Amino acid sequence: MKQQEQIDVMRRLFALREQDRNEEMLGKVVRVPVENYTSPEILDREMAKIFRTHPIxxxxxxxxxxxxxxxxxxxxxxxxxxxxxxxxxxxxxxxxxxxxxxxxxxxxxxxxxxxxxxxxxxxxxxxxxxxxxxxxxxxxxxxxxxxxxxxxxxxxxxxxxxxxxxxxxxVDLESYLGPMLDDLVDFEVDKLVRYRKTKVVKEANWKLLIKTYLEGYHVPYLHRTTLSKMFRKGVLSHSEHGPHIRMIAARSNIEEASETDPESWRILEYASVYYVLFPNTFFIMHPDYVSINIFYPEGPDRTIWTHEMLYREPDFEGERGQEGLAKRFEFTNDAVFDQEDFAVAENVQEGLLYGANEFHTLGLEEGLLAMFQGSVDDRLI
Known part of the structure; x- marks a missing residue:
């Protein structure tokens, strides 16, 4: 992300915090049929028309x-x-x-x-x-x-x-990813090194798992003892390129930047940047580490989830640095992702069996979920 764009995004985040509202998404409530998470036929079409026709x-x-x-x-x-x-x-x-x-x-x-x-x-x-x-x-x-x-x-x-x-x-990634690729280059993702990678199976649909990331509405409640303190008065800005989505979440310390020279702003010091790299990758840039989450459907209600954590070696040198990485991985992978986000996704998946809902209702702050579902649906026609 170029410096001027970082400045522009930071200013948008300041304005959104003044309004105490996320950036407008679809501007309407959307209903998503729950068969999207239970139907073997839909998964077969996703495999044929998405996973076998797109770079991953x-x-x-x-x-x-x-x-x-x-x-x-x-x-x-x-x-x-x-x-x-x-x-x-x-x-x-x-x-x-x-x-x-x-x-x-x-x-x-x-x-x-x-x-x-x-x-x-x-x-x-x-x-x-x-x-x-x-x-x-x-x-x-x-x-x-x-x-x-x-x-x-x-x-x-x-x-x-x-x-x-x-x-x-x-494969033309410059066309496919557009400005998302520019961001990865500007953030020097190529200079990162791997800390650790895990692979587990979650009992939930692959789209349900990805959608847990795509809204901040749940953060003060599901993550009340973990993420919520890092994202007080959190607001989201977003952009899209084709089926890919970029979401930027202001962190609690963003107000500290308001009294400094905008040319010195580095967005990762004040926000986390999230990318849906369609179809099945969720890429998260935190201030001091990166998470690559990839979801592979095994069945309508069963998904392989891999999480690879990356970091810059100069930021975590020596024994103390490795201890810090271990704590970050345990916090992110075990507490936030596994025990909170994906535990509730598995809970939702199980509940689909009992027929309380024929569709999920997505509010105004959940518009990115509807955008992602729309990108999937458009390719199944």
Whole structure:
């Protein structure tokens, strides 16, 4: 986010605090049918028309900086592996041997020197080419050039690695993300390093989980002993680019900036910045660390959730720095996300079984939820 835009956003936040209102969203109440969270047929359409037709975040570039380093899919529905090859190029492949389809990379490997099939020991180079076939006399007419690994489009941009599940897709992230990509570049997300990553299954629809982030209406109540004190008199500003949403939440200390030179304002010192990177990534920039949350639907009421926390090494040096990171991760991952946001999402999901509501009613401060649902719905037509 360029400095002038940071100044403009800060001024909007000051004005919103004076009004004690969030920036206007849709300007109307919206009803969302609860079948969006329970229907296997809707999930099938989401898989076909969203998850197989859009680029998705594979992870942060810190995971694949060196040749042989790799990112492995957390989701068997799109079983990819992304690797940095010997020439320094990022490559994405389906994690399947071209002989009989065995999984090549398990995730236990520290670094890859080659892809080696555990079934019959076929070996592929890091560029995906078939290097050797055991007992090759069994395949007298085999053309190795036709048996390279199935390659998928991969793009590195804004510190994130993106992969597309369609082999013939063209990925133009500058067009797809627009100013959201500019923000990631300006905030130097590429210079972050990974602290820790978790992977768990939540018993809730993937959209319900994402929607817990998209409004501040719940913060004083659900997060009364955690986040609420950091966001007193909290207000939200937002913007969109296509299906992507940026949400900026003023923190309690923002008034301290009002008496300083606007040219010195750094928005992350006074606000948290949130991004929905459509379809399934929620990216959060706090003043001193970053959270990448990705949601992979396993069923209408079951979702894999991964959370990767990133930080800048100079900000957390030594033993005390690592202790500080541990506390932040425990607070964010365990207390706020797992025990509050996603616990209530699971509670809501369970309640859908009993028929109290045919739809969820979204008020004026929940308009971003309706925008996100609209982006999903538009792609299912």
């Amino acid at each position: 975040v594979a992870g942060h570039v810190t995971n694949v900086r060196e040749p042989g380093s790799y990112l492995l899919s957390d989701w068997n529905k799109i079983p990819y592996v992304v690797v940095r090859d010997r020439q320094g190029k990022l490559r994405g492949f389906l994690n399947q041997c071209r002989h009989r389809g065995a999984r090549l990379v398990s995730g236990d490997e520290k670094q890859l020197k080659a892809f080696v099939c555990p079934f019959h020991n076929w070996v592929y180079d890091l560029d995906g080419s078939l290097r050797s076939v055991t007992r090759e006399y069994n395949f007298p007419d085999l053309d190795r050039g036709e048996y390279g690994l199935k390659e998928l489009p991969v793009v590195e941009a804004g510190g994130l690695v993106w992969i597309h599940p369609a082999a013939d897709a063209e």
